[in-house]
Amino acid sequence: MNHNEMAVRRIVIMGGGTAGWLTAGILAARFPERGESGIDITLVESPGRAPIGVGEGTWPTLRTTLREMGVSETDFIRECEVSFKQGSQFIGWCRGGDESYLHPFMPPAGWEGEALPPYWLEAANERSFAESVCPQTSPCLAGLAPKQITTPEYAGLVNYAYHINAGKLSDFLRRHCTEKLHVSHLLEEIVRIDSEESGEIRALCTATGATIEADLYVDCSGLSARIIGQHFGVPLLEQNRVLFVDRAWVTQATHPQPDAAIASATLATAQNAGWIWDIGLPSRRGIGHAYSAAYVTDDIALEQLQQYLRERNLFTDELAFRKLTFVPGYRREFWVRNCVAVGLSAGFLEPLEASAIVMVELAAQMLANLLPRRRASMNYTAKLFNETFAYRWRRVIDFLKLHYVLSNRTDSDFWRDNRSAWSIPAELADRIEFWRSQCPWHDDFQSRNEVFSAASYQYVLYGMGFATATPSWTLSERGRASAREQFEQARLQAVELMAALPTNRDLLERINRFGLQRI
Numbered sequence: 428m429n430h431n432e433m434a435v436r437r438i439v440i441m442g443g444g445t446a447g448w449l450t451a452g453i454l455a456a457r458f459p460e461r462g463e464s465g466i467d468i469t470l471v472e473s474p475g476r477a478p479i480g481v482g483e484g485t486w487p488t489l490r491t492t493l494r495e496m497g498v499s500e501t502d503f504i505r506e507c508e509v510s511f512k513q514g515s516q517f518i519g520w521c522r523g524g525d526e527s528y529l530h531p532f533m534p535p536a537g538w539e540g541e542a543l544p545p546y547w548l549e550a551a552n553e554r555s556f557a558e559s560v561c562p563q564t565s566p567c568l569a570g571l572a573p574k575q576i577t578t579p580e581y582a583g584l585v586n587y588a589y590h591i592n593a594g595k596l597s598d599f600l601r602r603h604c605t606e607k608l609h610v611s612h613l614l615e616e617i618v619r620i621d622s623e624e625s626g627e628i629r630a631l632c633t634a635t636g637a638t639i640e641a642d643l644y645v646d647c648s649g650l651s652a653r654i655i656g657q658h659f660g661v662p663l664l665e666q667n668r669v670l671f672v673d674r675a676w677v678t679q680a681t682h683p684q685p686d687a688a689i690a691s692a693t694l695a696t697a698q699n700a701g702w703i704w705d706i707g708l709p710s711r712r713g714i715g716h717a718y719s720a721a722y723v724t725d726d727i728a729l730e731q732l733q734q735y736l737r738e739r740n741l742f743t744d745e746l747a748f749r750k751l752t753f754v755p756g757y758r759r760e761f762w763v764r765n766c767v768a769v770g771l772s773a774g775f776l777e778p779l780e781a782s783a784i785v786m787v788e789l790a791a792q793m794l795a796n797l798l799p800r801r802r803a804s805m806n807y808t809a810k811l812f813n814e815t816f817a818y819r820w821r822r823v824i825d826f827l828k829l830h831y832v833l834s835n836r837t838d839s840d841f842w843r844d845n846r847s848a849w850s851i852p853a854e855l856a857d858r859i860e861f862w863r864s865q866c867p868w869h870d871d872f873q874s875r876n877e878v879f880s881a882a883s884y885q886y887v888l889y890g891m892g893f894a895t896a897t898p899s900w901t902l903s904e905r906g907r908a909s910a911r912e913q914f915e916q917a918r919l920q921a922v923e924l925m926a927a928l929p930t931n932r933d934l935l936e937r938i939n940r941f942g943l944q945r946i
Contacts (some may be wrong), residue, residue, distance in 0.1 A: 435642040435799045436466050441617065441631065441654060442647035443472035445593060446770025446787045448600035450645055452496040453791040455608035458798075467611065470604070471631065471639055474614040483706045483713045484512060484693050484781035485588045487532050490581045492788050498603055500580035501942040504935065506599050508592035508708050510689050511574075511931050513567035513585060515780060519697040521891055523836045528555060528890030529692065530780075531567055532586040534882040535560035536913040544866040544885055545897035546910035556889035560913070562920035567691045569925065572934035579944045584924060588781075590693070590706045590713075613639070620658045627764045628654070642802065645794070646768040650775070655758055655768035663774070665756040669828055669850055671722065671841060672701050672777040675751045676732050677715035680741040682707075689931040693781065696735065699723065699839040703735050704778055709935055712741065717778055722841040725750065757820040762809035765802075767794060774820055779827050782878065786823070789878070790816065815876050825855040826879040826887075832859065833891035862888065866895045 438454060440447050451470050458466040493503060503509060514531035521528075537543050543560050558564040563585040566573075573587035604610040615633040623629045630638040646654035655661050667673055694705035701718030716732040723731075729748060736742035757774025761767060769790040775783060793815065797808045831845035832855070844850055858871070867884040888895075929937070 434801055435805070437641040438466060438468045438643050438645065439631065439639055439641035440468070440470040440645040440647055441472075442649060442770075442772070443470060443601065444597050444647065444649065444770070445600070445784060446649075446772075447472065447645075447647035448597055448604055449492070449784070449787050450647060450769050450791040450794070451604045451610045452600055452608060453492065453788070454795050454798075455604060455610050456496045457795040459608070461609050469611040469613060469639065469641070471613040471615050471617065471633075473616050483590055483593055483708070484515075484704075484778075484784075485591060486781060486785040486788075487586050487588045488785055488788055489588060492792075494581050496603065497607060499945065501938060501945070503599065504938050504943075507595045508710060510590045510708050510935060511572050511691055512588040512590050512693060513563055513573055513691045514693075515695055516568070516690075516692040517695050517697070517830070517890065520695075520702075520830060520834055520836075523697065523838055528886075529557045529564050529567060530883065530886040530890065531557055531561050531563040532588065533561050533563040534880070535885060536562075536917045537909070538882065541906050541909065542866050542868050543910050543913060544889060544895060545902055546907055547889070547914070548895060548897065549899075549902065549907075550910075552914070557886055558917075558921075560917055562917045562924055565921040566924045566928050570688045570691050570931050571925070571928040572691070572931050573928070574934070575927065575929065576934060576937045576941060577944065584928065590708055592708060615639070617653065620654065625764075628658075628766055642765065643799075643805075644766045646766055646772045647770045649771045650753060652758075652768065652772040654766050655761070655763065655772050659763045659766065661758050661760050661763055661768075663754060663756040664759055665754055666776065666824055667755050669824060669852060670755040670776055671719035671845065671850075672717045672779075673753060673755060674720050674725070674728070675715045675717045675753075675778070676725075676729050676748050677713070677751060678732070678736075678746050678748050680712050680714055680736060680743075680746060682711065683740045686932065689935070691931050695779065697834075697836070698728075698731055700728070700841040702779070703732060705735075707931075709932070714741070715778070719841060720752075722839065757817075760809075760813050761790070761816050762812045764809075765805060767809075767812065769794070773816070776820075776823060776827060779830060780879075782823050782827075785878065786819070789819065818874060819876055819878050821852075821854075823878050825852055825858070826883065828852065828855055829859075829884070829887055830891075833888065833893055835892070862893070862895055864896055864898070865901075866897070 440451055447470055455468050514529050516527055516529050518527040535543055547559055552559050573583040573585045605612050617631045618634050619632040621629045628644050630640045632638050689707040696703045700723035703716045706713040716728050718728045753775055755776045761773050770787050799805050799808045834842055836842035867881040
């Protein structure tokens, strides 16, 4: 048979961790048949090599991903030390004090009608933008859960995601993929990659002398990028001139009391050269200081993290601290010949807004959607994939940079340089100028491949105090009346949710005892 006419039936994923097992699960659930009548999926990872395991924040998209993989939400919550996440709270980003704002997961009221920000700005509302337009804000900041024990799995009274123990998630997904979805799992050290004359990969060669052959290889080898980077030599397009954060100190702190409240948002507290994330799980808090080595030394960054812990009664002499280093950036190409990179091998920017896992989901889903039926289609598939993800990475960079650009902090060169024209992408600068006279809205984004919607831009812009000077002649009395009505509806819905929802910890304990109703 002509090589180009051969079917793509054998897929090998190199590397485990969250990226590898999510990719395996998404592909295996989409193509459930194995053997001669289906697709064989094999994941190979080095024995004893632990994943980085600090990506503890997710997006609401993970609910759909897990459901489509056939995962029980009850089992997932019980086995992965999960808590509920309803958004991200940014503290000290505006002026460097204790001021804060929330980026919730529900879109603003009236999202399919007329934009509300101009009317909120005109009214000089004392309530924050998020609180005025989104009923989720109050229950989220109060540490409440997004659902009740009687709410079925993956459903919610408000939109939600998860905080997870990343190490436990990888083990959970591995068991599910191998036992329920029939993914083959090999523990082998890859020592060589053999190629065909065409440049395509022929096989992965292991330390035991075995060869692992496939039609398509997925590089989930993490920051080492064994295939896409080391073998194919695809360069990383470094973004440290735009996004300065390139290191992190991380630790895991036990709650001061066993029944301590569990926050329903990722807490992001700004520092003089970065920011500290704080993620509450049932038994501990995952805390890390993401910072720029160009603006603060490692030792001082560690001291700042330890001071944060002391102020919250979380510091003990037994705490272990681990330093991570990375180069913010993404690959010039993600799909080369018969290899596609997913996860950290494709790129990493910084932990802000928890974009790492969702980029894995998006990549694996597009791979499943575009999976070539024959080798002749591989080049065009790669072109579509590369164009889509180059666009997505650029837009993620713009959105992350927005958080820094809007700050009014002047206490360090880190914050001043983040607002300097030389560090701001041209398209982001144009958008900000555009939004000075009209608020972000659906038509501002032409692609269906947006990672962050106009709603997310609204929450960050107006949470940070950005002022859109909308001309009065573009507003109407009918619009003002409608806005007042929707602000009041959001307030009343928030009151109802505050009365109906249990705390994050209370619901998690009930789920552990009784489980959720399966759909």
